[in-house]
Amino acid sequence: MNTATKLGAYALGLAVVFGGAAGIGKVAGPVGATADTGGHGGHGGGEHGGGKPGGDTGTPVPGGLQISQDGYTLVPRRTTFRPGELTDFRFTVNGPDGKPVTGFTPLHGKRLHLIIARRDLSGFQHLHPAEVGGGVWAVAVVLPKAGTYRFFTDVQPEGAKQQLTLGADIFAGGDDRFTPLPKPEQVAKVDGYEVRLAGSLAPGRTSKLVLSVSKDGEPVTDLQPYLEAYGHLVALRNGDLAYLHVHPDGEPGDGKTKAGPDITFYAEVPSAGAYRLYLDFQHGGKVRTAEFTVHAGSAAQVPAPAKEPEEGHNHTH
Numbered sequence: 001m002n003t004a005t006k007l008g009a010y011a012l013g014l015a016v017v018f019g020g021a022a023g024i025g026k027v028a029g030p031v032g033a034t035a036d037t038g039g040h041g042g043h044g045g046g047e048h049g050g051g052k053p054g055g056d057t058g059t060p061v062p063g064g065l066q067i068s069q070d071g072y073t074l075v076p077r078r079t080t081f082r083p084g085e086l087t088d089f090r091f092t093v094n095g096p097d098g099k100p101v102t103g104f105t106p107l108h109g110k111r112l113h114l115i116i117a118r119r120d121l122s123g124f125q126h127l128h129p130a131e132v133g134g135g136v137w138a139v140a141v142v143l144p145k146a147g148t149y150r151f152f153t154d155v156q157p158e159g160a161k162q163q164l165t166l167g168a169d170i171f172a173g174g175d176d177r178f179t180p181l182p183k184p185e186q187v188a189k190v191d192g193y194e195v196r197l198a199g200s201l202a203p204g205r206t207s208k209l210v211l212s213v214s215k216d217g218e219p220v221t222d223l224q225p226y227l228e229a230y231g232h233l234v235a236l237r238n239g240d241l242a243y244l245h246v247h248p249d250g251e252p253g254d255g256k257t258k259a260g261p262d263i264t265f266y267a268e269v270p271s272a273g274a275y276r277l278y279l280d281f282q283h284g285g286k287v288r289t290a291e292f293t294v295h296a297g298s299a300a301q302v303p304a305p306a307k308e309p310e311e312g313h314n315h316t317h
């Protein structure tokens with residue numbers, strides 16, 4: 001009933017991954033704490049590595065902004081594409097020893113997830129490359145339009161402290177006119193499906209988002225699990241493509257999570273601003289992506305999740 005209470009109650013058990021670094025205050029030195037040279041030498045280093053969980057020194061860096069983190073580096077074999085051409089894209093994730101990592105802990109049934117978005121947040125793709133030996137990953141990719149793209153890998157190398165989202169820029173030459181970010185809309189249409197978004201994003205707080213899938217005006221109640229969930233939500237921040245991978249509340253087969261039409265997510269975004277949300281869901285044996293623009297920090301943009309329709313209940317507790 002009371003949304004605020006509910007959010008509070010859920011906030012503890014959250015599995016929201018903002019680059020997997022939540023609560024670990026590292027790397028992100030406060031911008032104000034400058035003085036690179038001279039003066040107080042020797043700080044910095046001590047702050048790294050320790051990574052006190054829950055430490056509140058500095059803001060954790062969102063995922064996807066770094067090509068290298070904790071000694072692990074995303075190494076693309078190519079950084080240029082020709083737009084519209086099917087291209088064999090190969091890459092490695094190199095470990096602290098400089099060699100390609102071969103041991104990965106699966107995340108949602110896959111050892112590596114590759115997410116692609118054009119820098120203007122268009123052209124989203126979620127792919128699963130195959131390991132072709134020696135830690136080399138390969139996947140056939142088409143970058144449909146010219147422009148700069150961000151390639152993200154979601155991985156948990158064996159031995160790494162945490163899940164990592166490493167990101168690199170990849171370039172497709174030619175006419176790179178950008179696509180303006182679409183306006184916020186409650187409803188996204190994809191391939192005959194309609195997905196309705198309820199909820200809003202509040203910076204620095206856990207927010208509930210409910211995505212409801214329908215087809216031909218009928219609620220879809222037989223969503224199929226895709227990578228161990230009824231939906232996967234990626235959020236990218238407009239401006240720098242900070243990466244947020246959110247998972248739904250409940251899992252297929254847990255005895256309480258329904259196969260639609262509603263998929264509920266709990267997400268926390270680190271700042272106000274515009275985000276593009278990409279929902280992957282599976283129905284009829286096919287995975288589709290519904291996309292939304294959401295402004296965090298202005299609740300007026302998207303209505304709150306449906307509670308009681310009547311406005312008359314002003315109970316005090």
Ligand SMILES: [Cu+2]
Pocket residue numbers: 110112113114126127128227
């Ligand atoms: Cu994936």
